[in-house]
Amino acid sequence: MGDLIKLRRTQTDNRLSKIKKLLKGAARYAKGKGCVYTTGSFGRGEANKFSDLDLFIVGQSINGKRSLGRLDEICITADLVRATRKLKIPDFSGDGEYLAHYTIADLVNTLGRSEDDASNTFTARLLLLLESQPLIGRDVYAQAIHAVISAYWRDFNDHKEDFIPAFLANDILRLWRTFCVNYEANTTTDPPEKKAKRKLKNYKLKHSRLLTCYSALLFLLAVFKIHKTVTPDAAREMVKLRPIQRLYFLLSAKEFVSAHGKINELIARYEKFLERSQAPEPTLIKTFLDRRKTREYFDEANAFGNVVFEVLQLIGKDERFFRLLTV
Numbered sequence: 418m419g420d421l422i423k424l425r426r427t428q429t430d431n432r433l434s435k436i437k438k439l440l441k442g443a444a445r446y447a448k449g450k451g452c453v454y455t456t457g458s459f460g461r462g463e464a465n466k467f468s469d470l471d472l473f474i475v476g477q478s479i480n481g482k483r484s485l486g487r488l489d490e491i492c493i494t495a496d497l498v499r500a501t502r503k504l505k506i507p508d509f510s511g512d513g514e515y516l517a518h519y520t521i522a523d524l525v526n527t528l529g530r531s532e533d534d535a536s537n538t539f540t541a542r543l544l545l546l547l548e549s550q551p552l553i554g555r556d557v558y559a560q561a562i563h564a565v566i567s568a569y570w571r572d573f574n575d576h577k578e579d580f581i582p583a584f585l586a587n588d589i590l591r592l593w594r595t596f597c598v599n600y601e602a603n604t605t606t607d608p609p610e611k612k613a614k615r616k617l618k619n620y621k622l623k624h625s626r627l628l629t630c631y632s633a634l635l636f637l638l639a640v641f642k643i644h645k646t647v648t649p650d651a652a653r654e655m656v657k658l659r660p661i662q663r664l665y666f667l668l669s670a671k672e673f674v675s676a677h678g679k680i681n682e683l684i685a686r687y688e689k690f691l692e693r694s695q696a697p698e699p700t701l702i703k704t705f706l707d708r709r710k711t712r713e714y715f716d717e718a719n720a721f722g723n724v725v726f727e728v729l730q731l732i733g734k735d736e737r738f739f740r741l742l743t744v
Contacts, residue, residue, distance in 0.1 A: 429459060436500050450485045483520055546585075578646055580648070585652070673731070
């Protein structure tokens with residue numbers, strides 16, 4: 418593991434530990450009823466001192482009624498705000514408007530429905546599986562993961578010997594394309610500074626979000642290649658691993674020696690991205706006002722995507738699961 422990747426992981430875990438200690442009150446309010454999990458750079462284990470905290474609140478429900486009441490939710494949110502401010506973590510984006518409370522039933526019942534995108538349960542559910550870490554309510558967090566995986570693996574018992582997680586794979590691909598569409602929809606008429614900010618987000622998207630989505634697809638593809646099926650237990654193992662750790666899983670598998678060189682290149686390129694993006698947002702925006710620098714950074718981002726594609730090809734060659742991902 419690269420030195421910067423190791424350092425970021427250690428620093429992130431230390432900061433998460435400090436956050437958890439400040440959330441003892443929130444943990445009491447949530448006990449047995451809800452959980453809070455972080456995603457983004459803290460969830461991926463690569464936060465720097467300028468990173469903000471992306472959170473989701475998920476609770477139990479009984480007969481359609483939320484177990485985590487409105488007042489308890491307010492107290493939990495207040496604790497989260499106090500903790501981030503005490504640790505000098507940037508305030509929650511959108512003045513906290515994205516600190517929504519979902520139930521596990523919300524995450525499961527909207528799966529495949531038209532309201533999934535509009536309610537944001539789609540993003541909450543996918544990031545739960547792809548890049549989350551629990552801050553409080555570990556028991557409810559585990560129940561949420563179990564319920565979501567069970568929903569995606571609902572047909573597993575009829576195909577135990579050759580199960581392809583097509584439903585989940587399609588949703589992961591849809592999440593990636595949704596990220597891309599959301600970026601493209603807001604770039605045409607922006608002033609220079611705002612365009613530079615969008616370019617910065619796109620640069621990050623083409624590294625961190627791409628790795629989040631495709632490390633999961635690579636993991637599932639590799640498991641299928643080895644075992645000719647993907648069990649719910651294998652999915653739970655994937656969830657336990659942060660995106661970069663999934664690449665190290667591939668490096669540990671002798672079945673994929675032919676891909677190890679490209680995987681190591683991918684890790685090195687990602688570490689360079691982490692180094693490039695380790696600065697305050699205003700500084701990074703200034704970088705993307707420079708056309709020469711912008712071209713250089715986006716050349717690197719495109720090269721990163723190309724290597725991801727090469728690794729997919731090397732691991733998925735001749736597998737019908739790979740065909741499903743591409744056509």
